Amino acid sequence: MNTMTGYFNFVRLDREKCKGCVNCIKKCPTEAIRVRQGKAEIIEQKCIDCGECIRACPNKAKYVETDSTALLQEYKYRIALPSPSLYGQFRDPINPVRLLTALRDLGFDDAFEVAVGAEVVAAETKRLFQTGKLQGPVISSACPAVVRLIQVRFPELTSRILPLAPPSEVAAHLARYLKARELGIPEQEIGIFYLTPCSAKVTSIKAPVGGIPSFIDGAFSIQQLYPRLSHLVKQVKGVQHPGGYSRASGLGIGFGISGGEQAAVGLENQLVADGIASVIDVLEELEMGHLDGIDYIEARACSGGCVGGILNVVNGHVARARLDKIIREQNRSSLPLHERFPELDRLDYKVPRIHVEPRPMVYLDSNINGAMAKMTAAEKILKKLPGLDCGACGAPNCKALAEDIVLGKAEETNCIFILRERIMTLGMKVYNLAGIKPLTLSLEDLEKEGEE
Amino acid sequence: MGDKAEQAIMLEFTLQGQDFIRAGEASSEIKQRLKKLGFKPDVVRRAAIVAYESEMNVIIHARKGTLRVEITPRKILIQALDEGPGIADIEQAMQEGFSTAPDMIRELGFGAGMGLPNIKRFADEFKIQSRVGEGTLLEIIIHADKG
Incomplete structure (x- = not known):
């Protein structure tokens, strides 16, 4: 954390590689970058960690600071949280069970799908609407770059953000809750590690925006673990992961692509926006009161959804095509989580609530x-x-x-x-x-x- | 504001009737300005909606017009002056759902008869003058210390 400004940012600059060109300053949706003395400098107050500058840099001078795998040693029991977009990174359509098994072979004690958290969020969202506790238009809280964009550029719309923790946090919370009870160990002995395609997620773990601390203990980029993981995935013999709560259906996995959350929430009037420019357009419309008939807005900063995240390995469109197949397959073979495990409703488990505060930018003067x-x-x-x-x-x-x-x-x-x-x-x-x-x-x- | 002179920013936009391609540009610019100046979110929102509805009224109904905005730290004055058909019965035009917009425009999603009622609802002060066959003048004030 920068103690001078109180803001966190995890997009970093490799000063050796930066040539001081203007590609990143022109792509930044919040105009948060200036080139000074030949190097691109980020104005922290304005940065939302969306990663557009990383995408735009021709010299690969920008990167996201993720955790070192040495962090795993600090916990007795380690759980991996694979993001749905990870499933789209492998050439042969991958069975999620095979992937969970490979993650155990990689050194985790267990693996729990973020997609499970997604299903829980979707079901709870639907319930809140049906019981009249939520009224539209509500904006999804799943994309951390969108949440931060709203905080700085559309402060008034923070009250429209879904008051539920995002799928990754819910998955972490649920995994720890269930595992601690299953093994009879203290919750703090369990370390939860997110395999993420997203620069903004890294920040949201270190600097949560919803008024509650993150349930995730570390973040690794998909790129970071991919080389070993892709090798291990091929070595898996038979099915070894027990599944259970840690397995999601196609509905949850669908959160990895744009439109997937809409399908899982399943309300009458929904709108999907992906790509930061489209999201800004939609938020402008919402701010003007033009979206009054809409119940739910699924907004993703990356084009195509999380498969378009900058920390992925393969092209977002390719990953989407693969994910589409997996989703169809998983929808055929399994029921949605709450139908498979009705006892989840009976546990005293509560989906963590968040409250996002506005963080308006001071543009010219505070007066x-x-x-x-x-x-x-x-x-x-x-x-x-x-x-x-x-x-x-x-x-x-x-x-x-x-x-x-x-x-x-x-x-x-x-x-x-x-x-x-x-x-x-x-x-x-x-x-x-x-x-x-x-x-x-x-x-x-x-x-x-x-x-x- | 102490003894410093109170600032004022004037903006003026020329509006062309039936120009649905540029429709909303003026009010969008007004919204961006107010946000940048640091007005309260509710003030920005109300002024933006009032400006938008006024702008659309001119584009839907009139031949041409002008949207003028005077921004001071205390209040935002929005004036929409048009050369158009004018309004015969203002009381009727102020009712929700009343509209004289042709079907073609309604198909575009405009002209639902909420424009004037919305303007009045979000304004702190609201004046309307109209002469049939000549045009209409709207004058709205949003107080910046409210909301």
Whole structure:
């Protein structure tokens, strides 16, 4: 945690690799990056950890700081939580039981599908709607980048976020709850480790936004464990994982692709948005009150859903095609969790609740009068700028530069067009000055100068 | 605000009747500005909805018009002035569900007869003047210290 600002960010820059180009600053949905002294700097207050800059970087200079597998040693009993998108990373359609078995071979004591948490969330969401405890439009809490986007850019909409912990957290909570009772060991001896495709998830574990601490003890990227896991998956002989609570149906696995949550929640009026730009458009509509007939909004920052997450190994579309197959297969072979395990309802188990607070950005000034003076000043500067939005000044567009100038974080001459203009004006001045004839020089002296 | 002069920002947008491609641009710009200035979320939302409905009224019903906004720290003044058919019976036009929008526009999802009632509902002060055959003037004030 940055103790100066109080914000967490886990997107990191490899300064060696960063060439200071403008690709990332232009793709950032919250304009949170500036290039300074040849390196891309993140403004922590604005960053939502969506990972768009990692995707945009041609030099692979950005990465997400995940945990070291050495962390596993700190717990007596280790449970892996595989994200649904992990199932789409293998060339041959994988049986989830085979995957859970391979995870045990990898060094975990057990594995529990995040998709189980997804089914629990979906069922609870539906129940809350049916009992009138929730009224639309409600925005899914599953995508942490969307939740953080709402906190900073759409603060008023935080009250519309589903008050249930996201599937990964519910899976962690449920896995620990059930395992501690099954083994008769204290809950804190169990370590829960998430295998995630998502940069924002890493942050949400270290810096939860819902007012409750995370139930997950560590996060590994899918990329991090993939090489060994893909090898182990091929070695699995027979079916060794017992399944039980830790196994989900196609409904839960469907959370890995966009539209999957909608299918699992199954309300009358639902809307699906994927890709950060589409999500922003939908939130703008919602903010204007145009989505009043909608009950539930499934929003995912990554295009295609979690299979499009930046910490995956294979192309999101390819993973989606594979996941589609697995979902169909799992829906044929098993009933949804609550139908298979009605006793889950009888346990005193409660789905963890969250409450997301707004975290509005201060754009120009915390005082409105001051902000207005700055906006007026920025407007004047903007008129002088070329309007090309080239990014050569290190800001994503001319408007952002104008605001940076007003905030004292940049200068007009950071714009290469203004700089060129100033040099030209200066050049003209120098030329004109050079043309002035000193009174002490005779006409002949000046003629000689002309001949040279 | 102390002894510092109170700031004001004026915005003016020209609106073209039936221009559904650019519809909503003016109110979207107004919303972004108010957010950036740090007005309370509820104030931003109410002003944005009022601006949007006013903008759409001009686009749906009038030949052309102007949306003017005057932002000060205390209040937001929104004026929509149009050259259009005018409103014969204002009382009737203020009723929820009453609309003179043609079917073609309703098929686009507009003209449900909620525009004026919504504007009035979200405004702190609301004035309407209209002359049949000439046009309509809406004047709305949103107080920034409310909400």
